[in-house]
Amino acid sequence: MGSVASVLTSGVPVQEAAHWEPVLPGLIILLPLLGFVINGVLALRAAGWSSAEVRAGREWDPFAGSERPSTHTLPTWIGPGVMLVAFVLAAWNFVGMFGAELHEPVIRSYWSWIATSTLQVDAAIQLDQLSMVMMLVVTGVGFLIHVFSVGYMKDDVGYPRYFAYLNLFVFFMLVLVMGAGYAMMFIGWEGVGLCSYLLIGYWFTDREKSDAGKKAFIVNRIGDFGFLLAMFMLFQAFGTLDFATIFAEAEGHFAVGGGTVTAITLLLMLGAAGKSAQVPLHVWLPDAMAGPTPVSALIHAATMVTAGVYMVVRSGVLYALAPTSQAVVAGVGVLTALIAATIALQQNDIKKVLAYSTVSQLGFMFLGAGVGAFTAAIFHLMTHAFFKALLFLGAGAVIHSMHHALHKVNSHEDAQDMRNMGGLKDRMRITWVVMWIATLAIAGIWPLAGFFSKDEIIWYTAAWAGAEANPFGGLYTLYWVVALVTAMLTAFYMTRLMVMTFHGETRLEHGARSHLHEAPRVMTVPLILLAVLSVFGGWVNVPPALSESALGFFGALPMTEWLHHWLEPITHDAAAIQVAALGEAAHDAPLLGGGELAWALVSTLAAAVVVAVAVRQLGPRRVPTAAEDATPPTGLRGVLYNKWYFDEIFDRTIVQPVLAASRWCWSFIDTVIIDGFVNSVGNFTRLAGWFGSLFQTGQANTYAFVLTLGVLLVLGAAVFL
């Protein structure tokens, strides 16, 4: 992003506005695939050696020879290398598009994928402002995480396999983001589901980890079910699945608030809820922490989970046409944010806290998309990608060194449990500093990135709550209040995390303390870069109301509302429809009134107060280590600790009944009824045979008797009939 600022100021020659030729867009997608293929081959080769060793009874140790095993060298360069080239290409195209004031999306179709007489789907990609932003985030943050992974996964046996999966994930994510229609998006949609399945279950020999992977895939599949149905309805209505035609003809086909469009949007929301872990279908994300930490950073923080938000923003026109589903999206978003924030308060596993924090922030993004502030949602998505990735990678660094330390004294304490940490700030200085930056950013403290994006979402919720013709005005006000509360909660649990991990005296065993060391440079450099982005990322889209004020450095920031202008061609139609449907957004908040600037000041000051209070309160308190704190909390804290019992509820109401039904179907219907009938037909014939044999007694008399019976019957028939 830094390079962008430089290009902007140097004033590159603006190509003629009308037409802009993308530079090798196909290559951006192809590169990660290439990376996957090469790394895949390397992985299979390495796996071949390791399986040979395992078959011979020994464990395979690639580090036997040099410090740097042969299997690691190539993937180290190909994995991140491919990402770097893709990022550079994306940036280059961004610069090109930046100058070209593009209005119509550029669509490149490579081959016709499905071609029946009524359904025509091309393998086509679509380049416009929205997909460009997403591509930059995916490849940019992706590249930093790849570099971090080099350090993090250094002593893992399946190193090439890890990078193969990571590249495959980026490939599918790009297909999702750059797809020119719902069908292409669906390929990426399920593809990233597959990669998250493979990466969560990366250490597949561990049963819980592969269970977590399976759970993620099945829950995603439930979301994809909704997405599929939405696609069928779209095909039914438009006869095609391409974005261009659908969004152009949407207004013609649907009346505002019409039945089908609401159904379509709700089903799309179901798909988004599955993928972006919103309330009913969020259960898989916390378990997904079983995967390696960089995976959590890339997939479960920065890119995959934001796919749902991207899809909602991309189908903005449809959502604008269905106010009810907009209210539902916003409602689900804010509800998720609240629930996840409350759960995060009681979690002890550092990654679980961050996981619930992600779910909560995603809730905010859906709130933004729900109320129609699509730009705000994308803005928060971008800034969130920066500081959440930073938080996860920081946590990864902490876990890495904790693991290393505990390993040295070979104690079996959980390296991820915050109750075993404490006082790491003097050992891991850089990580501590960058983590604080990220925490302040996510808490929404001025001037960091989080403040601008989250504040804009909260403000738009308030603004649209006051819109004249908004049928859900009251509801939006409630959303606004809950959003404010959740923002405070976020500040609190993040500070709790920082305090428990870095402050106070270390609860680590004495021997292990000396082995705690700062992460190697290959891990800290991406951390620092992300920290820079977390600080300056927010200045990309400073709202006009704030840019002149103190909060906006009195106009010094060059790119006020840049992102808004940038995404104008995408969000323009949706905004127009929304204004027509709900009327102009109000200029001051409901209930207490006050402008955007006022409320921005209030929220950032409140956040600052919460952080200060939390540091002062939690700092001195002695936290029991994991061993001592055996009894799980009870009462309200217990409910939060047990994640509002979502897992148990789903297990008892859905999973067990289906399993029981399956067993019943097999044992009863299949074996007893159907097979029973089939076998009984067989037995019936044997039975008839046995009955017939009764008459063959062998004595002449019985035959005489039967003979007479026959005579009787014949005579009787002759005489009487």
Next chain:
Amino acid sequence: MTDSLASIQILYEGWILHALVWLPILGLVHVMTSAGERAKNVAFWWSAAVFVLSLGLWWTFDAGSGGFTLESSTPWIESWGVSYALGLDGISVFMVLLTTLITPIAILGSFEYVKTRRRAFYALMLLLQTGVTGVFLATDIFLFYVFFELTLIPMYFIVGIWGGERRIYAAVKFFLYTAVGSLLMLVAILYIYFSSGTGSFSYEAFLAADLSMREQLWLFAAFALAFGIKVPIFPLHTWLPDAHVEAPTPGSVILASLLLKMGTYGFLRFLLPLFPGASQHPTVVAVMLALGVAGIIYAAWVAAVQPDAKKLVAYTSVAHMGFVMIGVFALTVNGLQGGLVVMISHGVSTGALFLLLGMMYERRHSRLIEDFGGIGRVAPMFATAFVITALASIGLPGTSGFIGEFLALIGTFETHAVTAIVAATGVIFAAYYMLPMVQRVLFNKLDKPENRSFADLSRREMVVLGPLVALMIWVGVYPTPFLERMEPSVQVVLERVEGARTAAHRGAPERMIVDAGAGEEAESRAATGTVDEEDQDR
């Protein structure tokens, strides 16, 4: 390139279909005369040769107007009007190619598996290939019926002799189940033969038979039962798990990939065209869709709790065929094409799955899922192939499974939205039954010592799985050549059913004049305004 194509086409004109049907018999003779060990190689090379020969069909087959191409008909039993007639159209070309592809692969896959009476085994496999190819190519109903019954016998012996413990029960059950169905069909065939009055068993004669709606409904029921057992449709499926569990691996592969397709092919070739009135009848369609959906959900649920891996995969076949049924009876172009693609992708993916299970059985002599665990650590190539095949089976986009299921569902949605919605839940249940198996076999701890010596794929096994995996991905990524070739034939079938629907709506008399003569046909078609179809009565 095009003129060489033309030359191949001319080259292929008359004899190719007959060659495809009867070459395996020559192979059979050669196998019987060769020594025991060499039998498998001879059989493999013969079927591979037939496959290479059939590849020519892929390029020379011009879909044209959807009717039969490369037709040839010589009288066989004069007095009854039975002719030995073969023909190829958009629907059967893929089935024939699937047959010629799967048989050599199944034979190659059985090199280590079959140890006793090898000559007889491979002879039966080639006989089976002839039977199945005959079924797909016959355009004379009598000849079709002969081949339909012929395929039963080798399969019966393969399951009965080389099978597992309860093979006799399974083989007898399989044979009786199918025989009962086909006898009913024979009755129906004879009924049409006599009522059509043309005194010939040819497909055109049967198409021209004008049957009242009541007759059509009864005949539909008879045919549907015979093919329903073969497909298998929901309540008639209990022979499949037994047959699969007890059958030897190559038997299972052929059974899953080819024999099930004869059922669904029957629906497309006979039920829809011969009884258009009945097949578009609302209650009939409702019943068939209900059975199809029930099959999908029921089979998925039952599959999830199977301890035996082969039985699990057998039930998944029932689920996949459920998709074909809803696709076919949605009576839309997408539905039918979706059904056809599911048939192809199921043939490839389930065939590969059974081969993989066979390899597991060869190494560990057990089919129970819990006997395995952590195979991924010990056999990475095997694990990769297993995961790709499993993904194709549950229909991940980018694999053939998805194309079929997506088209079938979208086709069904166009006419029967609710059915499509319920059937779409099958997508979730697909993951519900497949992923636990993949996890319990490949992932989890490598705790059992026997699994440690689980050898990875040998070169032969890679050659067996290679083409199947490649086909799964090719159809998933670039299905257009398949869709183009099947399109015209599907249109022809649909027009017949459409024609019947408009005739029924216009309150046509009880005895529906479906196809009496060109003149009337043109007039009735012009009346309904659909495009005039000259080659309708070729």
Next chain:
Amino acid sequence: MTEIFFILFAVVALGGAVGVVISRTPIASLLFMVATLASVAGIYVLFEAHFLAAIQVLVYAGAIMVLFLFVIMLLNLGHDYRADLRFGLWSLLGFVVVGLTFGVLAQGFLDVNDTGFREDGAAVAAALDAAVQEQGVAGVIAEPLFTDYVVAFELMGLLLLVAIVAAVVLAKPRSRSGES
């Protein structure tokens, strides 16, 4: 007049028949059988079938019953008598079925009027008596026997021959197969 004779003969015949069935020893049932045959021959006479009556007594009572007597003597069955009457379910069923058969036969025969099935029954009877007057009792039978039914007559000869051969083969102790 003939009515009384008929009743007499009928009673004797019935008594004999019942005797055959329920008598304890084969010899007794054999003698009852002879009595029945004789009374039936009497009835033949009442129906003007004099020749047949003679044949009945001569062949049936004389030859066949004697043959039976020989067999009974040969197998000296007389003394080892056991109650071989069979009671129980089977005989009950037997009675029922036989009773029903009798009911059906009786029903069948009741609607036969006095002159047989044909209307000109009486005329036929008269013609028959005239023929008897003219050709004699034997000639009446001989004439059709040797003209229309000569084939049947020859077949009868053949049948008897076969029966004789069969009887000899069956009854002869099979020395070869050591069956004796």
Next chain:
Amino acid sequence: MLSHALLLSAVLFVIGTLGVIIRRNAIIIFLCIELQLNAVNLAFVALSRYTGIEGQLFVFFVMTVAAAEAAVGLAIIISIFRHYKTVDVDKFNLLKW
């Protein structure tokens, strides 16, 4: 008179049949069969009076058959007796499969 005769023949026939069913002794069964034949002959003769001489002719044939049958039957009984040492029908059930 005719109907009485026919009734008599019916009774005789029925008694013969009953004898065949309930008696165990092969010889007695044989006698009962002869009795049945006689019943039929009686009916023939009774009716031949009013329907033509053929009736009597047929009785003639029946008698021949009866004779032949008696001869063969008794021969069988003798050979069975030689093997089983009894003529009780229940003892030999070769007919049972």
